[in-house]
Amino acid sequence: MTEALDAAVFARLMVRFEPFEPAPVLAIGVSGGADSLALSLLAETWARARGGRIHALTVDHGLRPDSAAEARQVGVWLAERGIAHEILNWDGPKPGSGIQAAARQARRQLLGDWCRGRGVLHLLLAHHQGDQAETMAIRREDRSGPDGLAAMAAETATGWGRLIRPLLGQPKPMLAAVLSAAGQDWIEDPSNRDERHARVRHRRRIAEAASEATLARDAQAHGLARSERERRVADVLATHVRLRVAGWASLDAALIDHPDVVARAALARVIVAVGNLGYAPRGERLDRLLDHLKAGGGQARTLGGCRIARHREDWIVAREVASLPPDGPFIRGIAAWDRFVVALPIGVSAAGLSLGALKTARPPGIETVPGAARPGLAAIRDLDGVVAIPHLHWVRPGADRKLEGATVWTFPRQGLAGAGFAVN
Numbered sequence: 001m002t003e004a005l006d007a008a009v010f011a012r013l014m015v016r017f018e019p020f021e022p023a024p025v026l027a028i029g030v031s032g033g034a035d036s037l038a039l040s041l042l043a044e045t046w047a048r049a050r051g052g053r054i055h056a057l058t059v060d061h062g063l064r065p066d067s068a069a070e071a072r073q074v075g076v077w078l079a080e081r082g083i084a085h086e087i088l089n090w091d092g093p094k095p096g097s098g099i100q101a102a103a104r105q106a107r108r109q110l111l112g113d114w115c116r117g118r119g120v121l122h123l124l125l126a127h128h129q130g131d132q133a134e135t136m137a138i139r140r141e142d143r144s145g146p147d148g149l150a151a152m153a154a155e156t157a158t159g160w161g162r163l164i165r166p167l168l169g170q171p172k173p174m175l176a177a178v179l180s181a182a183g184q185d186w187i188e189d190p191s192n193r194d195e196r197h198a199r200v201r202h203r204r205r206i207a208e209a210a211s212e213a214t215l216a217r218d219a220q221a222h223g224l225a226r227s228e229r230e231r232r233v234a235d236v237l238a239t240h241v242r243l244r245v246a247g248w249a250s251l252d253a254a255l256i257d258h259p260d261v262v263a264r265a266a267l268a269r270v271i272v273a274v275g276n277l278g279y280a281p282r283g284e285r286l287d288r289l290l291d292h293l294k295a296g297g298g299q300a301r302t303l304g305g306c307r308i309a310r311h312r313e314d315w316i317v318a319r320e321v322a323s324l325p326p327d328g329p330f331i332r333g334i335a336a337w338d339r340f341v342v343a344l345p346i347g348v349s350a351a352g353l354s355l356g357a358l359k360t361a362r363p364p365g366i367e368t369v370p371g372a373a374r375p376g377l378a379a380i381r382d383l384d385g386v387v388a389i390p391h392l393h394w395v396r397p398g399a400d401r402k403l404e405g406a407t408v409w410t411f412p413r414q415g416l417a418g419a420g421f422a423v424n
Contacts, residue, residue, distance in 0.1 A: 002173040003177060005038070007042060010046055011046055013169075013170075017122075017164050020052075021052075024047055024052035025054075025120050026047055026055070027115050028043055028054050028055070028057065029057055029123065030058050031126075032071070032073065033186055034172070034175055034176040034179055036126040037074075037179055037184060038178040039126040039166075040056050040083060041179070041182055043124055044083050053084070054084070055120065056078050057085075057110075057114055058087050058088070059090060059110050059111065060088070060089050060090065061090045061094075062089065063099065072087070074187070075087065086114070090110065112158060112159075116159070116161075121161035121162065123158075123162070125163060127167065128167045128171065128175060129167075129169055129171045129172070130172045130212055132169075132216045132424075133216045135219070136216070137215055146222060146225060149222040150423075151219035153223070153422045154424040155422035156422070157415075165424070168216075220424065224423050226421045227420060227423055229265065231420065233265045233266050233269065234420065236255060237266050237269060237270070238417070240254055240266070241266070243416050245410070246373070246392070247339060247340070247373075247410070248317060248369075248370070249317045249318075250311065250315070251267075251314060253315075255293075256290070256293050256294050264286060264287070264290050267289065268282075268286055270416065271317065273412055273414060273416045274306050274317050275306045275320075275323070276305065276413055277304055277305065278413050289301055293308075293315060296310075297315055305323035306319060307320045307372055318375075319375075321375045324338055324357045327355060327357075327381065328356065329353075330354065336355075338378070339412045340410055342355050342380065342407065342408050342409075344406055345402045345407075347402060348403060348406075353387070354380070355378060355379070355381075356378075356381060357375060357377070358377040358389065361379065363389070365394045366389065366392060369392070378408070380403065388403040390407075
């Protein structure tokens with residue numbers, strides 16, 4: 001009989017994700033399968049012992065006739081154990097192909113939006129050793145690079161908090177044993193046996209070859225190597241890159257003196273942060289850009305929504321105007337545009353105002369900003385043109401001087417260095 005993962009072992013697994021708030025609040029993605037229900041029971045015990053609580057969240061994708069009833073059944077089971085539960089529905093049309101990938105993306109979005117809306121900083125997912133092995137097998141088949149072969153991270157930073165996968169190193173039978181010991185039933189999703197899906201086919205092959213533990217160890221080895229690379233990249237970024245509050249970055253020439261794998265990754269991180277990207281640019285275009293910088297970088301280049309141009313001894317990475325979103329209106333004194341949110345001072349009317357790119361306007365007072373960075377500066381417009389540049393505290397002569405006090409927040413999709421790849 002397989003031994004169950006107990007509360008003491010789970011508590012040791014959670015140590016690596018500290019610190020938590022004094023009374024931690026956790027969200028748990030719960031499908032109703034054995035893995036996520038076991039995680040819910042373990043996490044509830046862990047949180048309660050620390051004066052905290054959990055919220056179990058089930059996403060109903062609406063892809064099977066029984067899904068709504070199954071989601072309600074999960075709620076009944078958890079209510080019997082005093083665990084709060086909520087169902088999140090994936091509404092709207094569904095794609096005709098790639099349905100599993102689309103469902104994963106929708107699930108992640110719904111769970112993240114729930115956490116953001118309620119200020120919950122930790123979302124726990126029940127991926128386990130088998131899931132990690134399947135991911136590794138899929139990445140190998142797709143000929144992923146060394147970063148891809150690291151498979152899933154134990155911890156991932158997000159715009160609202162973090163995803164935590166505390167069970168990545170644990171085999172699935174130990175999780176089913178948790179439910180058996182607690183007398184708790186679970187739901188078997190028939191799609192997990194449908195070999196039209198690549199992950200299901202890999203699951204069968206892994207079981208036949210008894211290679212789950214080996215694949216998971218390989219993923220961990222790649223993860224450790226990726227973590228070390230990312231540490232080196234973070235050092236390079238801290239030494240050679242200056243990210244400006246107005247949204248552009250300057251790179252000193254010594255960045256390209258580092259090994260290509262490190263310089264390339266650092267350059268990609270800068271483009272992600274300035275270009276407001278979800279993923280780093282890859283492939284030949286990034287290689288050509290690095291080669292261009294090594295050759296002196298005299299002519300400006302574009303990549304990932306950024307314009308990369310020489311500025312004295314450095315390079316400037318700034319937003320490419322053509323890739324910027326349209327101007328955003330002020331609603332109740334607040335406007336959101338690109339990476340920025342601007343709030344008008346109390347007493348300033350928002351009538352006729354919008355927030356967008358400076359573009360070709362050349363108001364006095366911006367001469368200290370490199371030319372390549374000027375067009376992408378955030379600017380407030382009225383019916384007569386640019387009335388204020390909040391980052392520079394510039395206000396058009398004759399306009400309301402209170403605009404100098406506009407407040408600016410920056411919310412890029414990803415930070416410059418990122419949180420680093422976390423290995424279980």
